[in-house]
Amino acid sequence: xxxxxxxxxIFALPxxxxxxxxxxxxxxxxxxxxxxxxxxxxxxxxxPFKHIDLFxxxxxxxxxxxxxxxxxxxxxxxxxKPVPVDFGKLRNPKRDMIWVAFxxxxxxxxxxxxxxxxxxxxxxGHVNENFFLEMANAGVVTNLVLFALNLFPIPPLDGxxxxxxxxxxxxxxxxxxxxxxxFFIVIILSMTNGLLFRYWIYPVxxxxxxxxxxIVSPLTS
Numbered sequence: 001x002x003x004x005x006x007x008x009x010i011f012a013l014p015x016x017x018x019x020x021x022x023x024x025x026x027x028x029x030x031x032x033x034x035x036x037x038x039x040x041x042x043x044x045x046x047x048p049f050k051h052i053d054l055f056x057x058x059x060x061x062x063x064x065x066x067x068x069x070x071x072x073x074x075x076x077x078x079x080x081k082p083v084p085v086d087f088g089k090l091r092n093p094k095r096d097m098i099w100v101a102f103x104x105x106x107x108x109x110x111x112x113x114x115x116x117x118x119x120x121x122x123x124x125g126h127v128n129e130n131f132f133l134e135m136a137n138a139g140v141v142t143n144l145v146l147f148a149l150n151l152f153p154i155p156p157l158d159g160x161x162x163x164x165x166x167x168x169x170x171x172x173x174x175x176x177x178x179x180x181x182x183f184f185i186v187i188i189l190s191m192t193n194g195l196l197f198r199y200w201i202y203p204v205x206x207x208x209x210x211x212x213x214x215i216v217s218p219l220t221s
Contacts, residue, residue, distance in 0.1 A: 004066055010131065014115065014139035015061050018108055018146050019080045020051035025107035026100055027083040033096040035089040043083045051080040094165055094172070101161035108147040109208065115139030116212050120219050140212070148204035152186065152196070155179040 024045060027038030038044050043051065052058065056079035090096035119136035127133070151159035156179050164172045178185070189196035 006131075008062060008066075010134045011061075011138045011142065014135065014142040016048050016052075016057065018111060018139075018142045019057060020048040021046065021107050021111060022104040022146060022150070023051045023080045023083045025103040026085060029103035030083070030085045030090070030100045033099065034091040035086050035100075037086045037089065038083045041084055043081075051083075053079065053081045056080060094169075098162050098165035101158040101165070104158050105147045105150045108143040108150070112140050112143035112147065112208070113212055113215065115143065116216055117219075120216055124219075140209075144205045144208050145201065147208060148201040149186075151204060152200055154182045154185055156182050157186070 024043065027044040030037070031039045031044055045051075060079075085100055087093045087097050087100075090100070115136050115138075119133065119140065122133055122136060150157050151162075153159040153163045155161055155164060155176060160175065160179070160182060164176050166172075167175060186196060
């Protein structure tokens with residue numbers, strides 16, 4: 001039990017900021033391209049409390065983490081309140097929705113980079129406190145998971161919205177029709193021998209991790 005509590009403490013801040021700043025980024029980029037909906041609702045903010053969803057941000061991550069810790073593979077993810085975006089208010093809806101959608105995963109990639117910088121800094125400073133080292137590592141892993149998951153190319157995930165923006169209108173409309181079933185498809189793929197993880201999330205994480213390590217390599221050489 002003490003180990004589970006310690007792991008929750010390690011992942012708490014990384015998970016909280018990963019999912020709330022993800023949503024804030026959507027709102028900020030939507031405002032930049034002409035949609036003021038999220039800004040008017042007070043959602044273009046770095047204040048995590050404006051984005052917290054009681055179930056998705058607190059209950060679900062803790063429950064998942066406790067259950068996965070009992071299996072010896074501690075892992076958790078969650079979600080925040082979706083930022084309201086009116087794509088019709090964007091100056092060029094089909095083009096701009098690509099940037100609005102990518103803003104969330106992009107924020108996760110940047111946060112993974114910042115947590116990695118923290119980890120490198122702690123190691124360079126010979127900080128031996130495991131709690132902070134493990135938190136920095138958790139920050140990298142959590143953000144890379146969300147980066148990869150959200151880029152999966154099916155709506156309503158961000159990757160699906162990006163693909164809708166990139167495809168010719170005829171095919172974009174066909175893909176958009178899958179949105180009501182998107183989460184069910186993701187759940188099924190996750191539960192079917194971990195297909196989603198084996199063939200999408202882990203490969204994307206591996207490539208992203210290599211890129212991050214290449215970026216910080218001048219600091220570690």
